[in-house]
Each structure stands twice: as structure tokens, then as C-alpha cells.
Amino acid sequence: MKTKYLLNNKYKPLGWFLLTIGLLIGSYILFIGDLNWTMRVFPLLGEEGFISKTPSLEWSDNEIEDELASLLFIAGGLIVAFSKTADEDEFISKIRLESLMWATWVNYIILFFAVLFVFDMPFFNVMIYNMFTVLLLFILKFHYEVAKSKRTLVYEE
């Protein structure tokens, strides 16, 4: 089947690998602490102030574990989400689009209520999670729905 915006199925394991590493590093930073992986960075946009020391258009040192976790999660998540299943066809594409819609709805409904009821630093945390939740919700929903459609097969025929 011809499909737009989907990658070949062979990239899916690579996606899972990157996503897992990203999740592990990310969880470590959020729940345990800094890893202090420092590297020279060149911000196009940065800030020099009370807690930030990364001025725009100048080399400076930065702890890059959070950037690394984000990039791994986004790259891995996109690959997992948008590489074809081994048997991708029009029915699975329909499940895919419906799952994507579901994930977008759920994500923004949660964000809507977070805007209403969460403030200050906790809201900053919501924004951090929200960078990744659309992808995560979609991946969970899509794989659940595909598995469910396979499970009903046992009782048919």
C-alpha cells in the first residue's frame, strides 16, 4: 500500500532503542538527579541571568543530559510512531489515524485542565511532560488497538 509520511518497517527497532534510552535518561534526570554530562554548546538563542549561563551566539558550557534525553525521545518516538507495521494496510492506517486523533484530544484536554488548575513550577513540569505526551499517548493507543484487533482473530474463522 502507498502511504505518505510513513517510514519503512525496518526502522522500528531502532526507534524503540532510541526511545528507551531517551526514557531512561529522562526518568533519571526527573526522579533521581543530574548526570553532569557537560559539553560546549553554541546557543542561537540563550540567556545569561541569575540561574542561566548560556548567552546567545557564544560558546558556553551546558549540562546536556536533558537535551540528549529529549532528542533521543523525540527521534525514537517519531520513528516508532511513524514506521509502518509489518503488515500495514488501509485498515491499520485507519487505526493509526484514529489513534493519532485520540492522542491529540486526550493530550489537549489534559493540558486544558492543567492550565486551569496547575500554576508556577508545577505548571513548568506539566509543560516538560507535555512536550512528549502526544507521541507517547499515540504510541500506546495505536499499539494497543492493533493488538486488540489481532486478539479478536482467535475467536473468528
Add this chain to the structure above:
Amino acid sequence: MKNSIKVERAIKGLTQAKLAELIGVSRQTINAMELNKYVPSTVLALKLSEIFEKPVNEIFQLDADD
């Protein structure tokens, strides 16, 4: 929309898996169509029509709520 895929499949003596292979879809797709959970594209309907050697509108019929 209703369809008689399950019946036609039985007439041809095909399993879901075999029919899926013949028209190049997953087995879930055949299953979902037979359970009226999925309305196939025109391309898929025409492929089924070829396999069953019957016109499309003998395999698929409109429902009251279509």
C-alpha cells in the same frame, strides 16, 4: 454497510488468512470487514470482486443508516 464476504469466502473455500494474502492485506482487515467494523476502500472492494468473481454490489449492500 453490509457485506457477504464471509459467505463468499466459504463458497471459495478460503480461510481469512488465505484471502488476506490474495488481496494483500492483514488478516485483521478481513476479520474487521466481516464483522462490519471496517468499510474497505474501492480498491479493496474491486480486488474482492475479482477473487469472488462477482460484481461489487453483490458483495456489498447499503444499510438503512448509510
